[in-house]
Amino acid sequence: MDDDAPLEKTERVSSAEATTNNEKSAASNGDKPNVQDSSRDSWMCVVGEELRTNDDVTTSGKALNLSVAYTTEPVIPDNVPSGCVLAFICNEFDGPLFEKLWSRVRSLKSSRVRILGPPCLHYCAAAKVDLPLTRRPIYSLSMSGVSVCFMGFKAGEKKTMDSLVNLVRHMGADVRTDVSEVSHVVAPGVTSSRYERAVALGKSIMSTEWITECWKQRDQINVRATDEKLMHYRLPPFTDLTLSFYGFDEEDRSQMEDFCQQYGGTAVPFGELCTH
DSSP states (O other): OOTTSOOOEEOOOBOOOOOOHHHHHHHHHTOOOOTTOGGGGEEEEEESHHHHTOHHHHHHHHHTTOEEEEESSSOEETTOOTTOEEEEEOSOSSSHHHHHHHHHHHHHTOTTEEEEOHHHHHHHHHHTOOOOOOSSOBSOOTTTTOEEEEOOOOGGGHHHHHHHHHHHHHTTOEEOSOGGGOSEEEOSOSOSTTHHHHHHTTOEEEOHHHHHHHHHTTTOTTOOTTSHHHHTTBOOTTTTOEEOOOSOOHHHHHHHHHHHHHTTOEEOOTTSOOOO
């Protein structure tokens, strides 16, 4: 199938309808309800056989008053009204199927058709809030409200950084380049020219392990990236530094070397190549 081909359609399988909040509000105010109420025009398309038989996905969809269709291909379900709000529910955020689906959704340039993961669906159903309207795929909301700036990655680490950027976006975070505008900074070490500014601004400076550990727990809807157990993955202040201690007695030097290593640094004998 050509990546630039328009989204095809497949058969609608089932639908769920319920009285909407707008209708209730309009009735209480004596107003005529809007016939184009968004909840009646909201759909989810469950992708793949595994999720098709997942009762939790079905239950969460019903809780959000979503009409439901199923597909095993990157296609828009048949009979879904034009212009409706549609969420593909996908449990794999990598691989050929996801990449093709994301390519097609991206080509629509609309937040009304998006890709979400089951944890995002379950969280919204439990919290009784609408699914997020976004142009980027969101698997979970564990980083919702978090903004991240990446710094200190070398040219040869671009692929690693790009992968990390995708992961934080998949968890609902915002990525920015201005360190003054973010809540968190992610860096592989402390040698970046912008590191001292981030420290002066009081930003939470995190290691790359923070992101990978959050992603490992992505299916737990009650886990937040700002939980203390995850904030434990702050970047140690001596990361990527090599220290040499001179002029201290053996006991003091040993204590300082232990301290250096405890906070991410490397201690070397005096005379060897070091950063400090």
